[in-house]
Amino acid sequence: ITASDIGAFPDKSVAEALQRVTGVFVTRFAASGDTTHFSAEPSGVVIRGLPQVRSEFNGRDVFNANSSRGLGFGDVSPELMAGVDTYKNLTAEMIEGGIAGTVNLRTHVPFDSEGFVAAFSAEADYGNLVEDFNPEGSALISNRWTTDIGEIGVMVNGAYSEVTTASQGVQVLRYFQVEGADAYGGGTKWVPGGIDVREAIYDRTRIGAALAAQWRSPDESLLATLQYNRSEYENDWQEFSLTGGTGNAQTAQDLVLTSPLSVPAEGTPAYEFDSRGVFTRGVLNDAEGSWAGDPFNSQLAHPNGYPGWFCYSWSAANCPSTRGIGLSADARDANTLNVTEDLSLNLRWEATDRLAFNFDVQHVDSTVDNFDNSANSKTAADVFLDMSGSRPRFEFRRPTGFGFTDGGFADPSNYYHEWVMEHVEEAEGEQWTGRIDADIDLSEDEGGWMDSLRVGVLRADRDQAVNWSTYNWGSVQPLWGIQSDEAFFLGQGQWTNTFQSHDLGSDIGRGNMFGGGVFIHPNMDIISDYQATIDTFEGHSNDWVPLGSRPRDANQCSVVPGTLFCPVELLNVSEDTDAAYMMLRFGGEETNFGSVNVRGNIGVRYVKTTVESSGGQAFPIFTPPNPSAPDQPIDPLSLTPADDIAFMNGATVIATDGAEHENWLPSLNIRF
Numbered sequence: 249i250t251a252s253d254i255g256a257f258p259d260k261s262v263a264e265a266l267q268r269v270t271g272v273f274v275t276r277f278a279a280s281g282d283t284t285h286f287s288a289e290p291s292g293v294v295i296r297g298l299p300q301v302r303s304e305f306n307g308r309d310v311f312n313a314n315s316s317r318g319l320g321f322g323d324v325s326p327e328l329m330a331g332v333d334t335y336k337n338l339t340a341e342m343i344e345g346g347i348a349g350t351v352n353l354r355t356h357v358p359f360d361s362e363g364f365v366a367a368f369s370a371e372a373d374y375g376n377l378v379e380d381f382n383p384e385g386s387a388l389i390s391n392r393w394t395t396d397i398g399e400i401g402v403m404v405n406g407a408y409s410e411v412t413t414a415s416q417g418v419q420v421l422r423y424f425q426v427e428g429a430d431a432y433g434g435g436t437k438w439v440p441g442g443i444d445v446r447e448a449i450y451d452r453t454r455i456g457a458a459l460a461a462q463w464r465s466p467d468e469s470l471l472a473t474l475q476y477n478r479s480e481y482e483n484d485w486q487e488f489s490l491t492g493g494t495g496n497a498q499t500a501q502d503l504v505l506t507s508p509l510s511v512p513a514e515g516t517p518a519y520e521f522d523s524r525g526v527f528t529r530g531v532l533n534d535a536e537g538s539w540a541g542d543p544f545n546s547q548l549a550h551p552n553g554y555p556g557w558f559c560y561s562w563s564a565a566n567c568p569s570t571r572g573i574g575l576s577a578d579a580r581d582a583n584t585l586n587v588t589e590d591l592s593l594n595l596r597w598e599a600t601d602r603l604a605f606n607f608d609v610q611h612v613d614s615t616v617d618n619f620d621n622s623a624n625s626k627t628a629a630d631v632f633l634d635m636s637g638s639r640p641r642f643e644f645r646r647p648t649g650f651g652f653t654d655g656g657f658a659d660p661s662n663y664y665h666e667w668v669m670e671h672v673e674e675a676e677g678e679q680w681t682g683r684i685d686a687d688i689d690l691s692e693d694e695g696g697w698m699d700s701l702r703v704g705v706l707r708a709d710r711d712q713a714v715n716w717s718t719y720n721w722g723s724v725q726p727l728w729g730i731q732s733d734e735a736f737f738l739g740q741g742q743w744t745n746t747f748q749s750h751d752l753g754s755d756i757g758r759g760n761m762f763g764g765g766v767f768i769h770p771n772m773d774i775i776s777d778y779q780a781t782i783d784t785f786e787g788h789s790n791d792w793v794p795l796g797s798r799p800r801d802a803n804q805c806s807v808v809p810g811t812l813f814c815p816v817e818l819l820n821v822s823e824d825t826d827a828a829y830m831m832l833r834f835g836g837e838e839t840n841f842g843s844v845n846v847r848g849n850i851g852v853r854y855v856k857t858t859v860e861s862s863g864g865q866a867f868p869i870f871t872p873p874n875p876s877a878p879d880q881p882i883d884p885l886s887l888t889p890a891d892d893i894a895f896m897n898g899a900t901v902i903a904t905d906g907a908e909h910e911n912w913l914p915s916l917n918i919r920f
Contacts (some may be wrong), residue, residue, distance in 0.1 A: 249265050249266070249268070249269065249331060249332040249333075249334075249753070250330075250331045251329055251330050251331060251356075251851065252630050253265070253268075254723060258324055259897075260289055260326070260373075260409070260411055261289050261290065261321060261322045261324070261326060262321045262326050262329065262332060262351075262353060263289070263290035263291075263292070263293055263321035263322055264289070264290055264326075265295075265326055265332060266293055266321065266332060266334065266351065267290070267293075269334050269894070271295060271296050271336060272294070272295055272334060272456075273293070273294045273295075273297075273375075274290035274291075274292065274293055274294070275287075275290055275291050275292035275293070275294060275890065276481060277291060278291055278415070279291055281487065283419075284417065284419065284446070284701075285415065285417065285443070285446075286415045286416075286417050286489075287411035287415060287450075288410065288411075288414075288415060288450065289322050289413070289450075289452070290295060290321070290322065290341070290709055291314070291320070291322060291359075292320075292321070293321055293332070293351060294348070294427070295349035296348060296349070297334060297348075297349065298347060298348030298349075298520065299679070300345075300346070300347035300631070300850055301346060301348045301349055301350070301351060302343070302345045302346030302347075302349070302350045302351070303319045303321065303344070303350075303351050303352075303353065304350060304351070304352040304353065305319065305352075305353050305355070305477060305590050306352070306354055306355060306477075306590075306592065307354075308590070308608070308610050309343055309610070309612070309679065309681055309708060309868040310588065310590055310612055311588075311612065311614060311677065311679065311710070312586060312614055312616055312675075312677075313614040313615055313616045313675040313676050313712055313713075313714070313846055314407045314616040314618075314673060314675040314714055314716070317505065319479070319588060320481070320586065321351070322454075322469075323454070323479045323481040323586050323588065324353055324456065324479055325386070325407035325409060325454055325455075325479070327369065327386035327405075327407035327409075327456070328355050328356070328386075328405055328456045328457075328458045328477070329353060329354065329355060329356075329584070330354045330355055330356045330357075330360060330405055331354045332349075332351065332352070332353055332782070333351070333354065334349060334351050334352075335349055335350040335351075335919050336349045337349075337350070337507070337915075338350065338784055338915060339831060339849055339851060339915055339917060340829040340830065340831040340849070340851025340852055340853045340914075340915050341685070341702055341704065341829055341831050341851070341853075341914070342914060343533055343706070343827070344827070344855050344911075345390070345696070351388075355405070355458045355460070355475065355477055355665045356388065356390065356403055356405055356458065356460065357401070357403060357460045357462055357473060357475070358390050358391070358392050358401025358460060358461070358462050359392060359399075359401050359404040359462050359464070359909055360390075360732055361390050361392070363391065363392060364390070364391040364392075365388065365389070365390045365391070366385050366388070366389050366390075367386075367387070367388045367389075368385075368386070368388075369384075369385060369386045369387075370383070370384070370385045371383070371384040371385070372384070373411065373432060375411075375412055375413055375414065377413070377414035377416070377787045378412050378413065378414045378449060379512065379845070380412045382409075382410040382412055382478060383408070383410055384407075384409045384410065385407070385408050386405070386406065386407040386408070386638075387404075387405070387406050387407075388403070388404070388405040388406075389403070389404050390402070390403035390404075390405075391403075391407075392462075392507060394508045394560075394612065397463075397466070397467045397910070397918060398463055398464050398466050398470075399462075399463070399625060400461070400462070400463050400536060401460075401461065401462040401463075402460070402461050402755070403459070403460045403461075404458075404459055405457070405458040405459075405460075406455075406456065406457050406458075407454075407455070407456040407457075408455055408456075409452075409453070409454045409455075410451075410452070410453050410454075410455075411450075411452045412449065412450065412451050412452075412631035412778075413449075413450045413452075413847070414448070414449050414450075415447070415448045415450065415758075416442070416446070416447045416448060416757055417444075417445070417446050417640075417761070418443070418445050418640060418642075418756060418757050418761055419443070419444045419445075420440050420442075420443055420444075420633075420635070420640055421440055421441035421442045421443065421444060421491075421493045421495075421497060422441050422495070422497040423439065423440050423441075423526070423527075424439050424440075424441065424495055424503070424505055424507070424509045425437075425438060425503070425504050425505065426504075426505045426507075426508065426509060427469070427504050427505070427506055428506060429505070429506065429507060429508050431511055431518075432508065432519060432521070433518075433521070433524060436525045437521055437525045437526075438524075438525055438526045438527060439508075439509045439510065439519070440527055440532075440633065440635075441493045441494055441495040441497060441509070441510075442491065442492045442493025442494060442495075442532060442573065442631055442633075442784055443491075443492055443493070443631060443633060443640065443642045444489065444490070444491045444492075444493070445489065445490050445491075445642075445752060445756055445761075445762055446487055446488065446489030446490070446578075446752075446816075447487065447488060447752055447753075447756065448485050448486065448487035448580075449485060449487075450482075450483060450484075450485040451483070451484045451485065452481075452482070452483045453481075453482045453483075454476075454479075454480065454481050454482075455479075455480040456477075456478065456479050456480070457476075457477070457478045458475070458477050458478075459475070459476040459477075460473065460474065460475045460476075461473075461474045461618065462474075468598070469597060469598045469599075470595065470596070470597055470598075471593075471595070471596045472593070472594070472596075473593070473594045473595075473597050474592070474593050474594075475590070475591070475593075475594075476589070476590070476591050476592075477589070478587075478588070478589045479586070479587070479588045479589075480585075480586070480587050481584075481585070481586045481587075482583075482584065482585045482586075483582075483583075483584045484578065484581075484582070484583045485582050486579075486581050486582075486772060486776065487578070487579070487580040487581075487582075488577075488578070488579055488580075488700040488723065488750050488752060488772075489576075489577075489578045489580070490575065490576070490577055490578075490644065490767060491575070491576045491578070492532070492572040492573060492574070492575045492576075492629050492631040492644055492753065493510065493573065493574065493631075494510050494532065494534060494574070494726075495509050495510075496764045496795065499884065502895075504521060505767055506757040507680065508535070510532045510533060510534060510573065511533050511534070511535050511651065511693045512530050512531055512533065512570070513531040513532075513533040513570050513572070513630045513645075513648045514533070514568045514569050514570045514648050514649075515648075516531040516630075517530070518530070520636075527633070527635060527636075528634070528635045528636045529582060529629050529633065529634045529635065529636055530632075530633060531571055531631065531632045531633075531645070532630070532631040532632075532633065532749040533570035533571060533572055533573060533630060533648055533649075534570065534571045534572070535569075535570060535571070536559075536560060536561055536567060536568065536569050536570055536571050536574050537560060537561070537823075538571065539874055539875065540558050540571065540727055541556060541727040541728060541730070542556075543557075543559055543560060543563040543564070544556060544563065545554040545730060547730055547732070547735070547736040547738050548730075548736060548739075550651030550661075551651065551653055551661075552651040552652055553650075553651030553652070554566065554567060554651065554654060555652060556651075557651050558571060558628075558649055558650050558651070559649060561896030567649065567650050570631045570648050570649060571628075571647070571648060571649030571650065572628040572629050572631075572647025572648050572649060572650055573628065573629065573630075573631060573647075573881045574627075574628055575627050575628055575629040575631075575647075576624045576625075576626055576666070576901040577624060577625045577627070577643055577663070577750075577767045577768055577769045577770075578622060578623070578624045578625075578769065578770075579623060579624075579625070579748075579750075579769045579770040579771070579772050579775045580620070580622035580624065580758070580775065581620075581621050581772065581775045581776040582618070582619065582620040582621070583617075583618065583619050583620075584613075584616075584617070584618045585616070585617045585618075585790040586614075586615070586616050587614065587615045587749050588612065588613070588614045589612070589613045589614070590610065590612050591610070591611045591612075592608065592609065592610040592611075593608070593609050593610075594606070594607070594608045595607040595608075596696055601689070602688060602689040603686070603687070603688055603689070604686070604687045605684065605685070605686050605687075606684070606685040606687070606704075607683075607684055607686075608681075608682065608683045608684075608685075609680075609681070609682045610679075610681045610682075610789045611678065611679070611680055611681075612651050612677075612678060612679045612681075613667065613676075613677075613678045614675075614677050614678070614747075615675065615676045615677075616631075616673060616674075616675040616676075616678065617673065617675075618671075618672070618673040619670070619671075619672055619673075619675055619778065620670065620672075620719075621668075621669075621670045621671075621775050621776070621778060621781060622668075622669050622670075622673040623665065623667065623668040623669070623724075623770040623774075623775055623781070623785075624665065624666050624667055624769075624770065625660075625663040625664070625665060625666075625738060625747055625767075625768050625769055625770055626663060626664055626665070626666040626726075627647070627657065627662050627664075627768075628647035628650045629644040629645060629646075629647050629657075629664045630644075630646065630647055630648055631644060631645075632644075632645060634646070639757065639760070639761055640761060641760070641761055642761065642762060643762075643763060644657065644765075644767075654857075657767045657768070658749060658764060658765075658766040658767070658768070659768075660737070660738035660739045660743075660747050660768045661737050661738065661740075661850075662737070662738050662739065662768075663738045663747070663768045664725050664727075664736050664737055664743075665724040665725055665746065665770065665785075666723065666724060666725070666726050666727075667721060667723050667726070667780065667792070668721075668722055668724055668785050668789065668792045669719055669721040669722070670717075670719075670720050670778065670781070670795060670867050671717055671719045671720065671794060672715075672717045672812050672813075673714075673715065673716050673717070674715040674813075675712065675713065675714040675715060675716070676712070676713050676906070677712035677714075678708065678710070678711055679708060679709065679710040679711075679895060680708070680709050681707070681708040681709075682704065682706070682707050682708075682821065683704060683705065683706040683707070684701050684704060684705055685702065685704035686702070686704065687700055687701075687702050688700060688701045688702070688703075691836070692908060693808075696836075696839075697834050697835060697839055698832075698834060699833035699834055699835065699836055699847075700831070700832075700833045700835070701831070701832050701833075702829075702830075702832075702851075703828075703829065703831075704828070704829055705826075705828045706825070706826070706827040706828075707824075707825070707826055707827075707828065708824070708825040709822075709823075709824050709825075710821075710822065710823045710824075710825075711820075711821070711822050711823075712821045712822075712823075712855075713818070713819070713820050713821075714819040714820075714821070715811070715813050715817060715818050715819070716813075716817055716819065717795055717812060717813055717814075717817050717861060718793075718817065718866070720794075720795050720798075721792075722789060722790075722791050722792025722793065723789065723790040723791050723792060724785055724788070724789040724790060724792055725789070725790060727789060728874055729790040729791070730790075731788075731789075731790055738768065739913075742784075742788045745771065746766050746771055746774060747771055748768070748769055748770070748771045748772060748773075749766050749767070749768060749769075750769050751764055751765060751766045751767070752764055752767075767914070772888055777792075781794075782794050794812075795807070795812040796811070796812045798814070805866065805898075805900060814866070814900065815864060815900065815902055816864035816866045816900045816901070816902065817865065819859070819861065819862070820861065820862045820863070821859065821861045822860050822861075823857065823858070823859045824857070824858045824859075825855065825856070825857050825858075826855070826856045827853060828853070828854050829851060829853040829854070830851055830852060831847045831849055831850070831851060831852075831915075832850050832851060833846025833847075833848075833850030834847065834848060834849065834850070841920075844920050845854060845920060846918065846919070846920045847918075847920075848916070848917050848918035848919055849916075849917050850915070850916045850917075851914070851915055852911075852912060852913065852914045852915070853910055853913040853914075853915070854910075854911070854913075855909075855910070855911045855913065856908070856909070856910050856911075857905070857908070857909045857910075857911075858907075858908045859906055859907050859908075859909075860904070860905070860906035861902070861904070862902075862904040863902070863903070864900055864901050864902040864903055865900070865901055865903075866898070866899075866900045867895065867896060867897060867898060867899050867900070867901075868896045868898070868899070869896055869898040870888065870892075870893045870896035870897075872885070872886075873885040873886050873906070911918060
């Protein structure tokens with residue numbers, strides 16, 4: 249893809265431009281392992297169905313500090329590109345690692361142009377979902393001069409881009425296999441756990457800079473190129489979501505239930521299933537006897553309760569036979585900043601008409617900073633699902649079996665804070681690379697099969713420090729762990745200003761799925777300010793403590809002073825690579841088998857990689873399940889053997905280890 253190709257299309261990143269190449273596809277999720285969050289801008293590239301795509305900057309190795317093997321394609325400004333080369337097949341001269349293929353990002357250099365060049369661009373983008381304008385612009389100035397010491401060229405190129413996008417998603421939660429449940433009419437049935445709807449607003453800023461200087465000797469035998477490239481990518485996003493569901497989606501996929509996962513809400517029709525036994529329509533509820541907590545806890549007293557917020561048949565004479573399922577109204581704020589700098593010097597020497605040498609040295613410096621914070625407000629709902637059409641239709645209705653004020657889902661007195669969770673990542677890395685290549689011309693008369701022989705060696709030293717915290721989930725005031733000295737419902741005690749109203753609207757997914765409405769979420773001003781989160785929840789939660797305040801227990805997490813990380817969350821990796829290759833090119837315009845033109849290359853690459861890593865591992869902590877009601881299936885965790893429980897003691901182990909790998913990588917490519 250050339251620079252003119254990139255400029256001819258409304259692409260906002262290199263990845264978007266790459267999807268126009270046959271066999272190249274892009275990842276439309278915010279991350280390859282996160283199918284919950286869609287992304288307006290691609291997050292990765294897939295070549296012929298495989299995601300292990302290697303990225304290069306001007307034919308050189310490049311990486312992100314958070315242990316990534318390549319540079320995120322969304323991090324790079326397309327305005328800086330002179331071209332993008334996609335290699336689906338590898339040759340011996342190419343740096344190893346691109347199992348699926350290699351993408352080489354080429355920036356401009358002064359000698360690309362005949363003389364003085366000045367180019368400027370400006371754009372304004374409008375997003376109809378966010379109803380906002382964003383600016384973009386780029387500038388390139390380049391010139392070259394002929395002097396007594398040879399030809400000299402200098403180029404400066406910069407780009408700035410802002411994009412604000414809204415990403416909306418609706419997902420049906422995991423389907424559970426249920427066998428022989430009379431409530432479902434017997435047989436094999438597939439019942440969903442619930443529904444999830446969310447909207448995230450992404451505010452992305454990208455700043456790119458490319459500087460280059462070139463010198464060519466008077467006899468044109470020497471060409472020196474000095475390049476500096478800098479990419480700064482910042483993405484701040486906020487999300488509101490609603491999740492109404494039941495069942496544990498993390499249980500084994502082959503789990504088979506023999507009792508109902510959920511039941512139709514009292515007074516509603518039985519579930520409908522299609523000919524395959526797959527749920528199509530109904531109102532999801534829990535059975536009245538499913539354990540929710542102590543109905544006589546005075547903190548759960550509710551104006552329209554029983555008198556507590558919920559009831560059992562044995563706690564209230566007027567208790568319905570079913571109960572609404574949990575509805576979580578979440579708020580999330582995440583900030584990511586990636587900075588990568590690449591400085592390189594290349595010298596090409598045409599020693600003779602048939603022999604050329606290439607000398608190259610490069611330094612890469614990369615940092616990644618990420619902070620992700622979220623919390624929820626919890627209530628209950630009767631969840632209506634209609635899966636009979638091409639898209640799901642759903643409603644969150646007033647919950648059966650719960651006390652609910654006339655204000656409904658817009659009244660904070662019907663909610664409580666259940667959990668808080670934060671995650672921090674701080675990573676940095678640098679790499680020095682040097683390589684020498686020699687190119688020997690073997691061509692003779694036209695029609696000869698030998699073209700050239702290329703040999704070379706490479707040495708790369710990479711050091712990375714990846715500080716990656718756990719996702720620090722902790723309960724605040726859950727039904728199963730109510731603190732007697734803290735208020736329960738929002739609007740009371742500590743929870744008077746910790747929430748906000750938000751309406752996702754009825755146009756989610758272009759409408760006709762969800763009717764919208766006001767729900768109560770955690771206050772985004774608190775979630776987006778970590779200190780405000782700490783001030784609000786620390787000391788008022790059942791078991792949540794901030795990352796930096798985790799217990800300094802010698803057997804468990806002992807936070808390193810001045811950081812938010814335990815020793816097991818500090819990973820240091822050094823990787824040294826030595827490589828050598830030999831590649832023979834054969835064929836040309838006049839080499840034919842019959843009427844078929846044939847050309848190609850054959851070679852072998854030797855790679856020795858030495859890796860040393862210091863870090864650790866943390867063992868899980870076993871949390872006993874709540875007791876099951878007499879008429880309900882037991883929680884599988886209650887069957888955990890004593891030895892396994894003893895193993896899950898939260899202990900940490902620090903270790904340093906390493907490995908050495910040697911590989912011979914033969915390659916043969918033929919084009920005809």
